Amino acid sequence: MPDFDVIDLFVSLTSRIGLNYEFLATGYEAQIWRDGFATTLYLILLLIPVSLVFGLFFAACLTSGRLWLSTPVRAFVELTRNTPTLVQLMFSFLVLNTFVSSLVGGTQNNPLSAFFWVVAVVGLHIAALHAEALRAGIEAVPAATVEAARAIGFSQLQVLRYVEVPLALRASLPAIVNNLINLVKLTTVGNAIAVSEITYASIMVWTQRDNVVSLMIVILLFFSLVNLIVARAGLWVERKLAVPGYGL
Amino acid sequence: MRFEPAQRMTLMTTDTKTALVRLEDVHLSFGRTEVLKGIDLAVNKGDAVSIIGPSGSGKSTILRCINALVQPQSGRITVGGTRVDQLTGESERIALRKRVGIVFQQYNLFPHLTVLDNIVLAPTRILGAGRPATEKLARELLEKVRLSDKENAYPGQLSGGQQQRVAIARALAMKPDLVLFDEVTSALDPETVGEVLWVIRDLIREGMTSILVTHEMRFAEEISDTVVFTENGRVVDHGTPQQIFHTSGNPRIRQFVGGFSGGRGEIRDGESI
Numbered sequence: 001m002p003d004f005d006v007i008d009l010f011v012s013l014t015s016r017i018g019l020n021y022e023f024l025a026t027g028y029e030a031q032i033w034r035d036g037f038a039t040t041l042y043l044i045l046l047l048i049p050v051s052l053v054f055g056l057f058f059a060a061c062l063t064s065g066r067l068w069l070s071t072p073v074r075a076f077v078e079l080t081r082n083t084p085t086l087v088q089l090m091f092s093f094l095v096l097n098t099f100v101s102s103l104v105g106g107t108q109n110n111p112l113s114a115f116f117w118v119v120a121v122v123g124l125h126i127a128a129l130h131a132e133a134l135r136a137g138i139e140a141v142p143a144a145t146v147e148a149a150r151a152i153g154f155s156q157l158q159v160l161r162y163v164e165v166p167l168a169l170r171a172s173l174p175a176i177v178n179n180l181i182n183l184v185k186l187t188t189v190g191n192a193i194a195v196s197e198i199t200y201a202s203i204m205v206w207t208q209r210d211n212v213v214s215l216m217i218v219i220l221l222f223f224s225l226v227n228l229i230v231a232r233a234g235l236w237v238e239r240k241l242a243v244p245g246y247g248l
Numbered sequence: 249m250r251f252e253p254a255q256r257m258t259l260m261t262t263d264t265k266t267a268l269v270r271l272e273d274v275h276l277s278f279g280r281t282e283v284l285k286g287i288d289l290a291v292n293k294g295d296a297v298s299i300i301g302p303s304g305s306g307k308s309t310i311l312r313c314i315n316a317l318v319q320p321q322s323g324r325i326t327v328g329g330t331r332v333d334q335l336t337g338e339s340e341r342i343a344l345r346k347r348v349g350i351v352f353q354q355y356n357l358f359p360h361l362t363v364l365d366n367i368v369l370a371p372t373r374i375l376g377a378g379r380p381a382t383e384k385l386a387r388e389l390l391e392k393v394r395l396s397d398k399e400n401a402y403p404g405q406l407s408g409g410q411q412q413r414v415a416i417a418r419a420l421a422m423k424p425d426l427v428l429f430d431e432v433t434s435a436l437d438p439e440t441v442g443e444v445l446w447v448i449r450d451l452i453r454e455g456m457t458s459i460l461v462t463h464e465m466r467f468a469e470e471i472s473d474t475v476v477f478t479e480n481g482r483v484v485d486h487g488t489p490q491q492i493f494h495t496s497g498n499p500r501i502r503q504f505v506g507g508f509s510g511g512r513g514e515i516r517d518g519e520s521i
Contacts, residue, residue: 148356151315152422153345153374155338162369166360245404246359 020211029205033215036201037222043118043187043197044226050123051183055130055176059168060160062131063138077128086189089121093193118190118197126183133175137168170241177234181227198222267326268293268426268457269314274323274333276309283309284320285481291426291459291474296452298460298468300492301478302504307461310478311428314459315348316341328425346374349419349427353434355411357403363390363414364399367421375422382421389417393447409440413447420451427451429460465505469493477501 011021023029061073080088093114101110141164149159169176191200202215269291276284283306291297299307312318313325316332325332327348335341357366367386371377390396393413403411412432419427429448433441445467452458452471462468468475468489475492477484485491485498493505 142356144352144354144356145358147317148350148352149358151317151345151350151352152370152418153342154370155342158373162373163358170360241360243360243404244402245406246402 014214019214019217020209021214023205023209023211029208032196032201032204033198036196036198039115039190039195039201040187040197040222041226043115043122043190043195044184046119047123047126047183047187048180050119051126051130051179052176054124054127055134056165058127058131059134059138062135063160063164064156073131076124077131080125080128081132085121085125085186086192088125089117089189089192092121093117114190114193114195117193118187118195122183122186122189126179126186129179129182130172130176133172133179134165134168136175137171138164140171141167170238170243173234173238173241177231177238180230180234184226184230185223266292268328269459270324270326271310271313272324274310274313274320274325276306276313276318276320283481284313287323287478287481287483289476289483289486291457293425293457294455295473296458296460296471297474297476298462298472299476299478300462300465300468300504301484305478306481307478308430311350311430311459311461314426314428315350316344342374346422347425349422349424351412351415351419351427351429351432353431355403355408355415355435357411357414357418359403362400362402363395363406366403366414367418370418371421386417386421389420390414392420392450393417394443407440408436409443412436412444416444416447416451426457426459429458429462431461431463433462433464465493477504 007024011025014021023033058073058077061069062077064070097110097112097117100112101107104110138160145163145167146159149163150156154162187197188199190197191203194200196204198219202219206212206215267290269289271287271289274284274287275282287306287310289297289299289310299310301307309318313320314327314332316335319335320333323333327344330344332344335344358369361369364383364386367389368379368382371382371385372379387396387399390399393416395410395413395417398406398410398414403414406414416427416432432448433444436444441464445464448458448460449467449471460468460472470489472489474486475489476486477492477498479500485496485501487496492501496502496505
């Protein structure tokens with residue numbers, strides 16, 4: 001690394017105000033910590049599209065008017081938003097994952113990792129919240145607008161795609177951005193099942209170094225920055241989609 | 249300018265074979281409310297038929313039956329060769345709706361799309377028409393409804409009359425055999441009614457088969473081949489505009505059309521378009 005001097009300087013400067021970043025000068029712990037940031041960012045970048053795609057799918061099921069589609073999704077939405085995500089994650093990893101392992105004949109054959117379960121549980125949880133936001137938006141589309149689209153000859157799916165979802169998205173966007181901000185923070189539950197995202201990596205470091213405050217400052221700044229970017233991006237999309245002369 | 253009613257023999261009694269639309273003894277209820285109590289109606293190709301009558305008499309429901317938006321409990325509805333009352337499944341209804349345009353009282357444009365995209369969406373997505381050709385058609389239609397300068401505007405930026413003319417262009421873009429107009433000027437202020445009626449009148453003169461539910465009595469009188477008076481879910485009478493508006497022996501009809509004397513709907517030369 002060419003910037004060892006910079007790190008040394010940073011470590012000595014921060015130590016003067018009582019902060020301890022000495023581990024950054026070591027190879028192993030610094031690596032764990034950097035990987036923690038990378039894992040968290042990777043989780044976020046993966047979870048945002050996963051949650052949006054499933055959220056859209058769930059919303060389509062909920063508003064389809066077909067019981068065989070809406071009932072299971074409704075049940076899942078109620079389950080996931082009424083129970084703690086941490087408990088869901090532990091249940092998934094400790095019970096469902098074990099069940100899968102025994103089905104495929106042993107842990108060594110189980111392709112599902114702890115990382116997978118974080119993406120599945122957090123992604124579907126936020127998807128359920130997206131679905132409720134989108135459902136509100138879809139149901140707010142005037143019945144007359146939908147009837148006109150059907151009268152022209154659009155199929156139910158086409159009405160959803162070309163009329164209801166574009167309008168619902170605009171109405172639901174603030175709520176969806178809120179959900180995404182929650183999603184960013186929720187990635188930290190991964191540490192409960194040893195996914196080495198940033199809080200898990202930080203715990204690894206501070207149990208050795210006793211520098212909780214120093215690391216906590218960075219974690220808080222990091223999440224603040226990520227969510228500032230998410231909120232800004234949301235605002236940008238909102239403006240981009242704004243329709244002249246239309247309330248949303 | 250007035251059409252010569254004598255040139256056009258009227259419906260129902262005549263020539264069942266050329267009727268493009270035919271309703272026979274159509275009954276429809278919403279729950280316990282009987283809305284249509286045996287409607288008979290026939291519309292020949294190229295004709296304009298106006299349905300008039302008091303609110304709640306089932307006029308709009310008749311149009312919705314023809315477009316398969318609602319299904320009657322009994323009776324026959326034929327559009328072209330299609331038995332509308334027997335359609336099952338979405339694809340059959342879509343096949344019908346491609347041929348039957350409908351324009352609503354509240355315009356119901358897609359608020360998130362520009363005027364041009366409102367017109368282009370259905371032909372490209374439903375008929376699979378090419379985008380460049382459809383845009384060309386859309387611009388021709390906008391010229392026809394006198395809105396060429398508004399193709400990039402959004403519905404929310406247009407007046408009610410302008411939105412309604414876009415809605416007419418949107419219906420025409422599907423090249424329908426028939427257009428249904430459901431009280432298309434009822435939501436408009438008196439000054440903009442004229443510009444919409446003007447467009448409809450042009451269409452009818454070009455031979456577009458049209459069924460209009462309307463409260464514009466003067467307009468109905470002027471452009472219709474046949475006027476149908478409905479009340480309480482039944483056709484009370486039908487005939488030429490002359491028969492319904494001037495020589496009807498039915499006191500209820502005389503009372504109804506008399507109440508509109510001096511009403512709006514007349515288009516004078518030079519009225520704002």
